[in-house]
């Protein structure tokens with residue numbers, strides 16, 4: 001059975017002190033909540049990953065990185081490898097976030113290399129994709145999403161899918177306050193699951209968690225999460241306040 005997941009993408013927010021404080025509050029709240037079949041993940045900045053791993057200790061909350069380089073090591077100033085992440089106790093990485101695609105030139109081809117490298121290093125990944133507003137206006141959103149998944153993931157063997165979580169994040173809904181309606185999210189998530197089933201098997205498609213991301217808040221989380229193909233959320237802004245993040249976790 002696929003898992004429900006609530007993941008907090010902190011982006012470039014929180015220094016070390018703030019990281020510790022926020023994580024302690026989240027840890028306390030998650031401990032109190034009786035979570036069934038639900039995984040909680042937080043993705044602080046690179047410099048605070050070590051701190052996060054220490055603060056969270058053996059709690060159920062997992063730590064993810066927001067990015068990594070595909071290379072094993074070498075002359076890539078400012079970059080971080082999978083090995084480095086693993087040595088810091090981080091076994092999950094977010095790849096393909098729309099901000100990485102838009103501001104840092106990450107193409108499907110680059111992401112494919114990152115996916116391969118992460119899986120080679122036995123890491124789990126949260127793979128993000130989603131259309132821009134224009135794609136939706138021109139009714140190209142299904143085609144676009146399909147190509148993003150296909151180009152970066154469909155060369156993988158079936159066994160890799162145990163390590164993959166998908167995150168559908170329509171770019172027009174990220175940080176804008178505008179959310180996809182629960183119906184729009186469900187429609188796309190069902191399409192994604194069918195795309196995976198057609199390429200692989202119904203079982204693989206059924207077992208992959210598909211998260212929705214884009215202005216998820218305590219006020220809309222429950223409705224979005226209630227849709228059958230929405231298995232949780234990738235949360236940006238609302239993951240920076242413990243009370244909001246915990247309320248979103250409770251909504252699942």
Ligand code: PGA
Pocket residue numbers: 009169173174175176177213214215216234235236237238
């Ligand atoms: P948001 O960000 O919740 O602030 O819209 C989501 C994301 O970028 O993952």
